[in-house]
Amino acid sequence: MSDEKEIAVILFDGFELLYVFGPVELLQFVPHYHLEFYAPSPGKVSSSQGIEVIAPRSLADLESADLLLVPGGKGTRALVNDQDFIGRLHLLGKNSATVVSVCTGAALLAQAGLLSGYRATTNKRAYHWVTGFGPDVSWQPSARWVQDRSR
Incomplete structure (x- = not known):
């Protein structure tokens, strides 16, 4: 049995390249982790x-x-209403040790109930749209990033 831990990167049509491959560029160097x-x-x-x-x-x-890494991008606009995707994301997030998002990926996490009771933020250009999801999320309007427990 391998001692390596898994970093799972979620891709979907309309994801933003930078929001996946920026973090992947850094995460590839974390010892004892592998990316999937x-x-x-x-x-x-695409x-x-x-x-x-x-x-x-x-x-x-x-x-x-x-x-679990959930990027943002234009594709999040449709995925927030995809009940199969949101349901699966909810289960994955509940079972994963750490859940992170980039930009509008926070809307997917909020819609899946994975930010309930957590502090979170998102890209300021999409802030009003993203914060319409997850009414019990403590949205931080001026923060560039937020870490709250396992999120």
């Missing part, structure tokens, strides 16, 4: 810039992660 890409269905996933990335695994293949 997951999507609603395995295969090609970024908001039209770049296709291969996600070898489905979200259905993932039970939990040591670190």
Whole structure:
């Protein structure tokens, strides 16, 4: 059995390249962790810039992660209303040790109930849209980032 921990990166159509590959660039150097890409269905996933990335695994293949990374991007606008995705994200977040988001990924976490009772923030250009989800989230309007317990 490997002692490595898993960083699960969630991809979806319309994700923002920077919000995935910026963190991945740094996270690849964390000792004893490995990265895996997951999507609603395995295969090609298109970024908001039209770049296709291969996600070898489905979200259905993932039970939990040591670190679950949910990026933002234009695709979050449709996903907040996708009950299958939000339900799966809720289960993954509950079972994962640490859950993080970038930008409008916070809307997905809030809609999935994963930020309830937590402090959180998001990109200021999308702040009013994102904060419309998760009424019991303590949204921090001036913070650039927030860490609250496992979030």
